[in-house]
Amino acid sequence: MFLLQKYDYFFVFLLIISFFSILIFSLSKWIAPINKGPEKFTSYESGIEPMGEACIQFQIRYYMFALVFVIFDVETVFLYPWAMSFYNFGISSFIEALIFILILIIGLVYAWRKGALEWS
Amino acid sequence: MKLELDMFFLYGSTILPECILIFSLLIILIIDLTFPKKDTIWLYFISLTSLLISIIILLFQYKTDPIISFLGSFQTDSFNRIFQSFIVFCSILCIPLSIEYIKCAKMAIPEFLIFILTATVGGMFLCGANDLVTIFVSLECLSLCSYLLCGYTKRDIRSNEAAIKYLLIGGTSSSILAYGFSWLYGLSGGETNIQKITNGLLNAETYNSSGTFIAFICILVGLAFKLSLVPFHQWTPDIYEGSPTPVVAFLSVTSKIAGLALATRILNILFSFSPNEWKIFLEILAILSMILGNLVAITQTSMKRMLAYSSISQIGYILIGLITGDLKGYTSMTIYVFFYIFMNLGTFACIILYSLRTGTDNIRDYAGLYIKDPLLSFSLTLCLLSLGGLPPLTGFFGKLYLFWCGWQSGFYLLVFIALITSVISLYYYLKIIKLILTKKNNEINPYIQAYIITSPTFFSKNPIEFVMIFCVLGSTFLGIIINPIFSFFQDSLSLSVFFIK
Numbered sequence: 140m141f142l143l144q145k146y147d148y149f150f151v152f153l154l155i156i157s158f159f160s161i162l163i164f165s166l167s168k169w170i171a172p173i174n175k176g177p178e179k180f181t182s183y184e185s186g187i188e189p190m191g192e193a194c195i196q197f198q199i200r201y202y203m204f205a206l207v208f209v210i211f212d213v214e215t216v217f218l219y220p221w222a223m224s225f226y227n228f229g230i231s232s233f234i235e236a237l238i239f240i241l242i243l244i245i246g247l248v249y250a251w252r253k254g255a256l257e258w259s
Numbered sequence: 260m261k262l263e264l265d266m267f268f269l270y271g272s273t274i275l276p277e278c279i280l281i282f283s284l285l286i287i288l289i290i291d292l293t294f295p296k297k298d299t300i301w302l303y304f305i306s307l308t309s310l311l312i313s314i315i316i317l318l319f320q321y322k323t324d325p326i327i328s329f330l331g332s333f334q335t336d337s338f339n340r341i342f343q344s345f346i347v348f349c350s351i352l353c354i355p356l357s358i359e360y361i362k363c364a365k366m367a368i369p370e371f372l373i374f375i376l377t378a379t380v381g382g383m384f385l386c387g388a389n390d391l392v393t394i395f396v397s398l399e400c401l402s403l404c405s406y407l408l409c410g411y412t413k414r415d416i417r418s419n420e421a422a423i424k425y426l427l428i429g430g431t432s433s434s435i436l437a438y439g440f441s442w443l444y445g446l447s448g449g450e451t452n453i454q455k456i457t458n459g460l461l462n463a464e465t466y467n468s469s470g471t472f473i474a475f476i477c478i479l480v481g482l483a484f485k486l487s488l489v490p491f492h493q494w495t496p497d498i499y500e501g502s503p504t505p506v507v508a509f510l511s512v513t514s515k516i517a518g519l520a521l522a523t524r525i526l527n528i529l530f531s532f533s534p535n536e537w538k539i540f541l542e543i544l545a546i547l548s549m550i551l552g553n554l555v556a557i558t559q560t561s562m563k564r565m566l567a568y569s570s571i572s573q574i575g576y577i578l579i580g581l582i583t584g585d586l587k588g589y590t591s592m593t594i595y596v597f598f599y600i601f602m603n604l605g606t607f608a609c610i611i612l613y614s615l616r617t618g619t620d621n622i623r624d625y626a627g628l629y630i631k632d633p634l635l636s637f638s639l640t641l642c643l644l645s646l647g648g649l650p651p652l653t654g655f656f657g658k659l660y661l662f663w664c665g666w667q668s669g670f671y672l673l674v675f676i677a678l679i680t681s682v683i684s685l686y687y688y689l690k691i692i693k694l695i696l697t698k699k700n701n702e703i704n705p706y707i708q709a710y711i712i713t714s715p716t717f718f719s720k721n722p723i724e725f726v727m728i729f730c731v732l733g734s735t736f737l738g739i740i741i742n743p744i745f746s747f748f749q750d751s752l753s754l755s756v757f758f759i760k
Contacts, residue, residue: 245288252292 283309421501436481548575605730
């Protein structure tokens with residue numbers, strides 16, 4: 140069906156991987172002892188006593204903080220390579236980076252003024 | 260690869276219209292932040308001025324030779340320029356449509372304008388995108404703004420439902436599209452530029468493989484979702500019904516135009532080695548859209564749902580030009596899109612006006628509108644007849660050129676079905692018109708009774724009425740001067756990248 144000659148190795152690997160995963164899971168199911176106890180069905184919370192259900196509702200404000208965080212996280216990713224090769228670039232790239240930061244700062248001021256940073 | 264550092268100063272003129280819009284968008288944002296007591300007239304004024312400047316620049320540059328800028332990720336040619344100016348034109352018409360609606364629904368104005376402008380910018384970049392990454396990013400820029408606009412009336416549960424549905428469907432279609440892109444990336448040996456992908460596929464001789472076929476199918480499905488072609492159309496009526504009406508008016512034209520420009524570019528440049536293959540698939544989709552869109556529209560009771568199905572069928576007609584594939588086909592497609600802006604926005608202007616005055620969208624509540632407001636009913640009648648394609652109006656001439664080009668290129672089945680379905684479409688448009696015009700004085704429905712009679716001046720201060728009259732004039736009289744329009748578009752399209760080779 141497939142006419143992709145270069146991908147032969149890929150399909151071989153795909154076959155091996157799927158075979159191995161099936162093999163390993165069935166092995167562990169076959170070998171491992173099965174004891175059903177109340178402790179086994181609780182969810183794992185880093186060693187402490189689990190509290191409440193696994194499916195809980197989050198406060199929506201976490202998302203707001205996460206969104207504002209992501210914007211500035213990405214900004215850092217962009218600015219780091221720019222800063223590393225700053226001397227190779229001319230004055231124009233400096234102005235371009237300033238515009239980029241300015242737009243993001245307007246975004247931050249917007250979030251601030253609209254009360255996205257307040258936890259109330 | 261040499262890095263070009265002063266790219267903005269080199270290629271700034273190619274994206275100048277977009278830059279003006281981005282600049283005005285930032286100004287609106289700053290004004291909103293600094294002045295707590297808002298003077299909303301200024302915000303409208305700024306956005307409309309920037310859109311006007313942008314369209315003027317586009318019109319001055321409409322006859323450009325193809326320029327590839329920004330390391331090959333953006334291409335400017337006359338085809339893009341025409342479609343970009345269409346998008347800006349739609350935004351100019353849609354902002355006055357929404358002023359009164361926003362005031363009544365008590366929505367925040369600056370954000371609304373910012374979303375509209377961002378969607379416009381996204382659509383404009385999408386028209387000229389020449390790189391898979393640029394295509395995806397600008398497509399998402401356009402669609403994210405569309406989702407936000409759909410859910411703009413936050414308190415309205417139907418608007419929320421529409422926004423969530425649109426978000427899920429749009430996300431699915433984008434992921435299918437991205438999957439198709441990833442196949443192309445792999446098959447062409449790691450290229451994202453669409454001209455280089457074509458060369459890579461030809462060099463590696465993988466253009467006939469089943470991998471390319473999978474990529475083609477995925478990309479076609481993604482595009483069909485965006486254009487709401489028939490097997491992928493189910494989201495359209497729900498979203499049209501739930502969203503705020505001015506937003507629907509904006510989306511029904513802007514996303515269609517941008518999607519059409521994208522489809523034309525992708526199919527013509529990326530899949531230029533197998534034109535017969537994609538034409539067959541597009542033909543099937545177009546035939547299905549025309550038949551199903553028109554047949555289901557007959558049974559609708561809500562005006563907005565009816566228009567949703569009608570827009571599905573209209574995109575089927577527009578595709579005839581794309582399938583034809585020669586200069587005349589593209590010219591007639593461009594002309595029909597241009598006329599479609601007038602017809603569709605005119606119809607939506609009438610509906611917005613009526614729903615603002617009465618608060619209903621049902622078709623049966625339009626009964627006897629003629630007694631109370633002759634101007635509105637006359638405009639709605641003309642726009643609907645033009646959409647249906649009755650002879651002296653604009654829509655007829657647009658359809659005539661489309662069908663004639665399709666017939667000349669030998670797509671007889673397609674044109675035959677298009678002819679039959681446009682007769683069907685006339686039936687349901689005429690049904691509404693009959694409802695509006697009938698006089699039954701003994702049983703006037705309560706909505707018409709409560710209808711506020713406005714002063715019957717021809718040029719009133721109401722911006723919606725102004726846009727409505729403008730669109731009605733366009734959709735009535737533009738057909739008379741179709742020959743100069745046709746030669747104008749043909750001259751500029753012959754300079755585009757599809758025909759210059």
